[in-house]
Amino acid sequence: MHHDITLITTISAALGLALLLGFVAVRLRLPALVGYLVAGVLIGPATPGFVADIELSQQLAEIGVILLMFGVGLHFSMADLMSVRRIAIVGALAQIAVATALGASVAGYWGWSLGASVVFGLSLSVASTVVLLRGLEARGLLDSINGRIAVGWLVVEDIVMVLALVVLPPLAGWLGGNGGDVAEGDLLATVLSTLGKVAIFVALMLVVGRRLFPWFLWKIARTGSRELFSLCVIATAMGIAFSAAEVFGVSFALGAFFAGSVLRESSLSHRAADESLPLRDAFAVLFFVSVGMLFDPRMLVEEPLRVLAVLAIIVLGKTLAAFALVLLFRYPLNTALTVSASLAQIGEFSFILAGLGASLGLLSVEGQNLILAGALFSIAINPLLFNAVEPLQRWIRSRSRLARAMERPADPLAELPETVDARTLTGHALLVGYGRVGSRIGRQLEEYGISLVVAEQNREIVEQLRRSGIPAVSGDAAEPEVLIQAHVARARILVVAIPDVIRARKMVEIARMLKPDIETVVRAHSDEEAALLRKDKVGNVLMGEHELAMSMTRRVLERFWEDEPGERTA
Numbered sequence: 001m002h003h004d005i006t007l008i009t010t011i012s013a014a015l016g017l018a019l020l021l022g023f024v025a026v027r028l029r030l031p032a033l034v035g036y037l038v039a040g041v042l043i044g045p046a047t048p049g050f051v052a053d054i055e056l057s058q059q060l061a062e063i064g065v066i067l068l069m070f071g072v073g074l075h076f077s078m079a080d081l082m083s084v085r086r087i088a089i090v091g092a093l094a095q096i097a098v099a100t101a102l103g104a105s106v107a108g109y110w111g112w113s114l115g116a117s118v119v120f121g122l123s124l125s126v127a128s129t130v131v132l133l134r135g136l137e138a139r140g141l142l143d144s145i146n147g148r149i150a151v152g153w154l155v156v157e158d159i160v161m162v163l164a165l166v167v168l169p170p171l172a173g174w175l176g177g178n179g180g181d182v183a184e185g186d187l188l189a190t191v192l193s194t195l196g197k198v199a200i201f202v203a204l205m206l207v208v209g210r211r212l213f214p215w216f217l218w219k220i221a222r223t224g225s226r227e228l229f230s231l232c233v234i235a236t237a238m239g240i241a242f243s244a245a246e247v248f249g250v251s252f253a254l255g256a257f258f259a260g261s262v263l264r265e266s267s268l269s270h271r272a273a274d275e276s277l278p279l280r281d282a283f284a285v286l287f288f289v290s291v292g293m294l295f296d297p298r299m300l301v302e303e304p305l306r307v308l309a310v311l312a313i314i315v316l317g318k319t320l321a322a323f324a325l326v327l328l329f330r331y332p333l334n335t336a337l338t339v340s341a342s343l344a345q346i347g348e349f350s351f352i353l354a355g356l357g358a359s360l361g362l363l364s365v366e367g368q369n370l371i372l373a374g375a376l377f378s379i380a381i382n383p384l385l386f387n388a389v390e391p392l393q394r395w396i397r398s399r400s401r402l403a404r405a406m407e408r409p410a411d412p413l414a415e416l417p418e419t420v421d422a423r424t425l426t427g428h429a430l431l432v433g434y435g436r437v438g439s440r441i442g443r444q445l446e447e448y449g450i451s452l453v454v455a456e457q458n459r460e461i462v463e464q465l466r467r468s469g470i471p472a473v474s475g476d477a478a479e480p481e482v483l484i485q486a487h488v489a490r491a492r493i494l495v496v497a498i499p500d501v502i503r504a505r506k507m508v509e510i511a512r513m514l515k516p517d518i519e520t521v522v523r524a525h526s527d528e529e530a531a532l533l534r535k536d537k538v539g540n541v542l543m544g545e546h547e548l549a550m551s552m553t554r555r556v557l558e559r560f561w562e563d564e565p566g567e568r569t570a
Contacts, residue, residue: 010052011060013043014289015282022285031383033134033288037376040292047297054293061290063238064283065348066256068130070237071280072142072151073260074273083460084145088152091325095153095343096160098321099125102313107367110306115175116367119357122164123371124313126157128347129253130287131379135342135386140525143435143499145457146338149326153343155257159198161349162251166194168356178361194249201248205258209240213259214266221268230275236263237276253348287348288379294351295376299369310374315381319344330413332476334503335457337393341385345378346371390502413462413474415485416453420471424451430491432477432507434461437523438497442470455486478506483514493519494539501529508538 021035021042043052103121112120132154133142141147170190172178213236220232237259244255263272300307319340326336354371357363416425428451431442438454445452454472456462465472475482477496488494494511496504504522511518520539524530533541 006053007056010056011286013050013052014039014057014060014286017043018285018289031380033131033383034380036285036288037292037380040289041295041297041376042292043289044293044295046295052293054290057286057290057293060283061287061348062252064280064285064287065129066237066241066252067234067276067280067283068133069253069256070241070260071273071276072133073257073262074264074269074276083458084149084152086460087149087326087329087331088156091149091322091329092153092156092160094325095318095321096122096125096157099313099318102317103310106309106313112364112367113176113362115172115177115360115362116357116364118175119168119353119363120367120371122161123350123353123357124310124346124374125318126161126346126349126353127154127318127343128345128350128375128379129154129158130284131345131347131382132342134284135382138383139386140499140501141338145435146335148458149331149335150339150342153322153339155254158251158254158349161353162198162249162254163194164353165356166190166249168353168362169360172360172362175362177357197248198250201244201250201255202258205240205262209258209262213262214268217263217266217268217272221271229271233263233272233275234279251349291347291351291372291375291379295372296369299373303366303370306370307373307377310370311377311381314346314374314378315344315385319385330459330474332457332479333393333396334389334476334478337389338386341382341389344385345382346375347379350375413459414482416471416473416487417466424471425453425487426490427451427492428453428487428490430455430483430486430488430494430511432456432494432496433498434458434465434472435497438495441495441497446470453486453491455482476503478503478510480510480514483507483510488518489514491515491518493521496520496522499523499525501525501532505533505536505538508536 017039018036021039022032023035025035025038026032040057041047043050045051045054100118100121103124104117105121107117107120108114132150136142136147136150142151167190217229217232217236220228223229237256240259241252241255244250244258245252248255263269266272322340322343323336326339327333350371354363354368358365358368429445430453431438431445432455434442434454434456438456442452442454452470454462454465454470455477456465456472456474457476459474462472462474473482473485475485477483477486488511491511494508496507498504501524508520508522511520522533522538522541524533524541524543526543530541530543530546
């Protein structure tokens with residue numbers, strides 16, 4: 001009996017070649033994903049030799065996107081998303097407009113039709129979910145304010161692209177494609193219908209799913225079966241993503257994101273994240289391989305200048321637009337550089353838009369290949385942009401006039417109001433970061449009546465703190481100006497509650513320059529980070545797992561001492 005093993009062949013070839021070339025890339029001091037992309041090119045239809053199944057590869061890559069966005073939802077709460085809604089919504093919309101205008105203008109210069117130019121511009125405006133999240137995770141930035149802004153920005157971009165996918169078919173005829181013309185009233189009804197479906201889906205997730213799925217996950221966990229628990233996690237992610245796409249017209253990625261966000265309400269969310277991690281990593285590799293498979297290398301020889309133009313729009317145009325927008329919202333230079341670098345690439349939604357445009361007769365094969373070339377090279381360059389953030393930041397700040405202009409010292413949130421009681425600014429605790437950890441520390445200190453000043457990059461949080469009567473300063477505490485405004489020279493203790501070792505070391509260094517005898521408490525994520533901080537003698541270094549183990553051990557000892565007081569030795 002003949003067996004069709006296309007799926008097995010595709011996965012084996014993709015993973016095996018990705019492993020080999022990824023290893024070679026790392027040995028050459030290149031990002032591993034460059035090897036994954038080259039692996040895709042080698043097993044794609046545009047190169048001689050073995051050709052993997054493209055359709056299967058695309059579906060496998062979509063699974064990777066679903067699992068990745070599910071994992072993001074498990075760590076990214078709706079409160080985090082709402083805390084950056086102002087910059088995420090306005091910034092994403094403005095950047096989409098800028099990138100679309102740049103792409104459409106260049107395509108128009110090449111003589112393309114209006115429809116082809118619009119589809120081309122839109123395809124260059126939306127970043128890749130997989131690339132952005134991998135970049136943030138690799139640098140430990142996913143839970144930082146910079147990571148939350150970038151992910152919130154990306155979620156808004158995805159919502160806009162979902163709307164574009166619905167609106168494009170009825171407009172195809174008017175734009176020069178093979179679709180029929182649509183009346184203005186019908187278009188408005190289509191848009192409203194789409195927005196209504198998305199709203200219903202989000203409402204169901206927040207109202208029903210928020211209660212149902214964590215309850216069900218807990219029931220499965222009580223069976224004691226690890227296999228059932230893992231199956232429940234994966235089935236929830238895939239099932240909600242599929243239902244969102246089929247019933248509500250929401251993308252797989254957005255559906256999986258909300259699936260993760262509702263499961264986050266469960267006390268088992270961390271275990272769910274750990275269970276989905278191996279599959280997420282494996283399918284993320286398949287995503288990069290699938291991108292490489294779609295690329296035709298002949299485009300580099302036939303149209304090199306056009307490829308460079310596309311790459312310039314993605315890497316320079318989008319980056320500069322995001323950089324300027326973040327600074328306009330008065331966020332620090334570090335935030336502007338990190339967010340703009342994370343968005344300087346395109347990915348899965350670009351391919352979907354390009355494919356839809358081609359099916360509607362709007363985009364040519366050349367347009368599709370240019371989009372794929374832009375995706376391939378921007379994904380390969382993106383890790384290098386991330387690595388350039390710190391050197392570029394140092395270079396800009398070495399030019400004092402330029403740095404002062406970018407940091408906007410006249411920002412009212414960058415300095416404490418004159419109405420703050422001066423007595424609270426002496427002998428106080430200076431808390432850097434008011435996220436999930438910092439906010440708990442802050443509330444505990446308030447309960448004990450300890451004077452507190454907060455330094456936080458999220459401007460919305462700073463505004464909320466000031467409304468509640470807590471002195472707060474907006475900005476990057478790794479900069480002397482921010483710590484000076486927070487009166488570090490008068491503080492009794494500096495508490496760094498952000499998950500960023502590099503910046504934490506800078507904060508301690510600056511604080512000790514301004515007040516040599518200040519006590520410091522710094523947060524670490526791992527034994528390696530803790531060892532590095534202790535080697536630099538930054539003060540008290542606390543790690544979550546270690547403190548949890550100490551607390552649990554203390555409770556066990558207390559219990560034994562209560563039962564056997566005569567044998568107590570300490």
